[in-house]
Amino acid sequence: EKTKIMLRIRRFQRRHTRNSINQCKPHLKRVMDNLPRDSFNVWYSSQHNPSHFVLAKKVLFDEVDDSLIPVSRSSMMNNLELLRDAIQKKDLKQTNILRKHMLQITSKEYHIYIYRVLIKNYSKMGTESQVHGTLAKMKENGIKRDRIIEKNLAMFYLRTDNRKKIYTYNRLYQEGKILGWDSALGNWFISFFVKNKDNRNMNIWIDLLDKHRKLLTNDTCSVLINAYLESESGEEKGFRILRYIKRKKIRINSRLANSVINLLQHDDKKLDKFVEKCNENQVKFDIYSYSKLVEIYGKRNDMDKVINYVKTIMKNKMELNDHLYSILLKTLTINKNTQAVLLLKNEILQKQPPSNQVVYSSLLSALEKLKQIRIFLEVFNHMKKEKCPLNIYICSVLIRVLGRNKMVEQLNYVLKEMESKSILHNELSYHSLIIAYSTIFRYLCPEKINIILQEMKDRNMEIPPQIWGLLLHVYFNHSNFKEFERTLEMMNREKVRFNIKIYHFILEYIIVKRDWNRFKQTLLEMEANNIKWVSDTYITVIIAYTQFQQYDDADETIKKLEDNNIQWNTYGFNRLLTLYSQSGQIDTIYRLLNSVDEKIPDTVSYNILIGCCAKNGYYVRMVEMFEGLKDKFTPDTSTYEHLIVNLVRLTKLEKARYYYEQMTYAGIFPSSKINKFVKTAYKHFDEDKLTELQWIQKKNLK
Numbered sequence: 001e002k003t004k005i006m007l008r009i010r011r012f013q014r015r016h017t018r019n020s021i022n023q024c025k026p027h028l029k030r031v032m033d034n035l036p037r038d039s040f041n042v043w044y045s046s047q048h049n050p051s052h053f054v055l056a057k058k059v060l061f062d063e064v065d066d067s068l069i070p071v072s073r074s075s076m077m078n079n080l081e082l083l084r085d086a087i088q089k090k091d092l093k094q095t096n097i098l099r100k101h102m103l104q105i106t107s108k109e110y111h112i113y114i115y116r117v118l119i120k121n122y123s124k125m126g127t128e129s130q131v132h133g134t135l136a137k138m139k140e141n142g143i144k145r146d147r148i149i150e151k152n153l154a155m156f157y158l159r160t161d162n163r164k165k166i167y168t169y170n171r172l173y174q175e176g177k178i179l180g181w182d183s184a185l186g187n188w189f190i191s192f193f194v195k196n197k198d199n200r201n202m203n204i205w206i207d208l209l210d211k212h213r214k215l216l217t218n219d220t221c222s223v224l225i226n227a228y229l230e231s232e233s234g235e236e237k238g239f240r241i242l243r244y245i246k247r248k249k250i251r252i253n254s255r256l257a258n259s260v261i262n263l264l265q266h267d268d269k270k271l272d273k274f275v276e277k278c279n280e281n282q283v284k285f286d287i288y289s290y291s292k293l294v295e296i297y298g299k300r301n302d303m304d305k306v307i308n309y310v311k312t313i314m315k316n317k318m319e320l321n322d323h324l325y326s327i328l329l330k331t332l333t334i335n336k337n338t339q340a341v342l343l344l345k346n347e348i349l350q351k352q353p354p355s356n357q358v359v360y361s362s363l364l365s366a367l368e369k370l371k372q373i374r375i376f377l378e379v380f381n382h383m384k385k386e387k388c389p390l391n392i393y394i395c396s397v398l399i400r401v402l403g404r405n406k407m408v409e410q411l412n413y414v415l416k417e418m419e420s421k422s423i424l425h426n427e428l429s430y431h432s433l434i435i436a437y438s439t440i441f442r443y444l445c446p447e448k449i450n451i452i453l454q455e456m457k458d459r460n461m462e463i464p465p466q467i468w469g470l471l472l473h474v475y476f477n478h479s480n481f482k483e484f485e486r487t488l489e490m491m492n493r494e495k496v497r498f499n500i501k502i503y504h505f506i507l508e509y510i511i512v513k514r515d516w517n518r519f520k521q522t523l524l525e526m527e528a529n530n531i532k533w534v535s536d537t538y539i540t541v542i543i544a545y546t547q548f549q550q551y552d553d554a555d556e557t558i559k560k561l562e563d564n565n566i567q568w569n570t571y572g573f574n575r576l577l578t579l580y581s582q583s584g585q586i587d588t589i590y591r592l593l594n595s596v597d598e599k600i601p602d603t604v605s606y607n608i609l610i611g612c613c614a615k616n617g618y619y620v621r622m623v624e625m626f627e628g629l630k631d632k633f634t635p636d637t638s639t640y641e642h643l644i645v646n647l648v649r650l651t652k653l654e655k656a657r658y659y660y661e662q663m664t665y666a667g668i669f670p671s672s673k674i675n676k677f678v679k680t681a682y683k684h685f686d687e688d689k690l691t692e693l694q695w696i697q698k699k700n701l702k
Helices: 002-014 018-032 038-045 051-060 076-088 092-105 108-125 128-140 147-160 163-174 183-195 199-211 218-230 235-248 254-264 268-280 287-299 303-315 322-334 338-350 357-369 373-386 392-404 408-420 427-440 445-458 465-477 481-493 500-513 516-528 535-547 551-563 570-582 586-595 603-615 619-629 637-649 653-665 672-682 687-701
Strands: none
Touching (some): 076 108, 108 128, 108 147, 128 147, 147 183, 163 183, 183 218, 218 235, 218 254, 235 254, 254 287, 287 303, 287 322, 303 322, 322 338, 322 357, 357 373, 357 392, 373 392, 373 408, 392 408, 392 427, 427 445, 465 481, 465 500, 481 500, 500 516, 535 551, 535 570, 570 586, 570 603, 586 619, 603 619, 603 637, 637 653, 637 672
């Protein structure tokens, strides 16, 4: 009889729908009507998972309402899964029904399994009141907490950052009073102690994991590397974790890849090798990994790799996030890729939902540096229309650009918006405001600047060296030497620490004033303050020595610049060439052009050389130098003006016509001076040709 019951019940267990259970009811009842109920208990006690049978028995004898739970999922495991789903869905009614019903139909010895599920899922949901309520019921029913429940409680306190409980569990686990911790819990403890900079406990857990031959997970390795990078001289420890990853062959996921990329960003060879290995092992980078790689290779000016990574992002249909937009804008701006910046601008303006403030700040800065003022105003008007929220960084860029371009109405709008949104000025916005006022209110500039300085003092803000340097720059450019001297006195009174830029303006001022003694005194002061010279410093000092007719000192300074491997900058280089051209030193200019890096000279540099030849009457040499150097630069109107005007003066009319035609077909529009002289070149020759060339020029201009 017992065998018959077992067979019937097993058939019953195979059914998975309410209909099949209803079909089984009469057949099972017919078998069980002649049996005592004790037979059920005998079978029940012999099974590992008896709740299914007990529930079936209760349903068959109508001892419980089967509408409370789906009878088709009436096994112990299935009901535990239903209980877990109800908790995760935050369905309180269904959770209480299932909990009460399962506690009712199972014996007390099996209640621990139900409480495990309750504690585990309540702890994941972070509901402290429900966790403590469940613990109170366990205590009330006399059920002791086992190691699994203790582990889930420890994980819960780690998630909710309950420091008191975390340190209690940490002590109990380390002393061995609670057993059964695993690698996951150890990694949670390590992450917590890393976050709180508790190196002692962090190292204890790392040793425990190592002692019990349990691995650090890839996520914990990532957390440790990030923590070491934030600490002083932590790179060495970071590389130790990297060696551990290689030795233990820990699988690299996207989060760990991010951390390793941050660790290796200053080591080009190791980074390239790591990225190559990740590609071989088909590690899927996330958008943050690609963002970091784009940023690193962008700083190296390796645009091929930047473009490849952007293509990979597009290919994998990964959405460009705001962080990546910002990095791309900065990278493209450094490489002066205006076309790509404008394409990104279109995407950012069309993006829904709109990008955050950081992206707009980066976009406006990029357009400012690329001198795309019309597009800058287009973005500004779009922000006004869409009512994009402003921050201090966006306002600073807007104030600076609108002020420089004398757009007073728009500038007043930005200042009113800052006032209405209670956006307080900081050092950056005050810096931009001084630039704006120095452009718009040229003669009232000192009064406006004094108001800004007074406002900063009223707010107990320390005036940084950048603003003091800007004031000197403004007054020097306006030739307001009285205010320049007054500002220097204020700086000495306030005991401002002079930086290299401030010394540059002082040296420029001394050159204009031609004060040799003060120049020597300033150089000694720079040496006493351990001011490190940069490219602009060397150029300014060379110019000063040349103007003070100290040519030996100038040559010695040039030699120092070359010996220290300091790169020239284009602006300073052109200033020096201009100075040499004024004294007719053609050979010196030619030598400097050939000795510096090819990226330093621009069209202006070569125009200075050609202009110097023309000015000093070396016309043949001028043509020879142009023909020899034309592959190194792109000639402009000024270049052709030097050539054509001086060739016409020499009556080298055929050569003048040749360059005029070359200029026209290159799409360069002539200056009025060229047009005046070129009529002489074509007079009595081919005036129809001149008319044709002028028609081409007008077409090119349109």
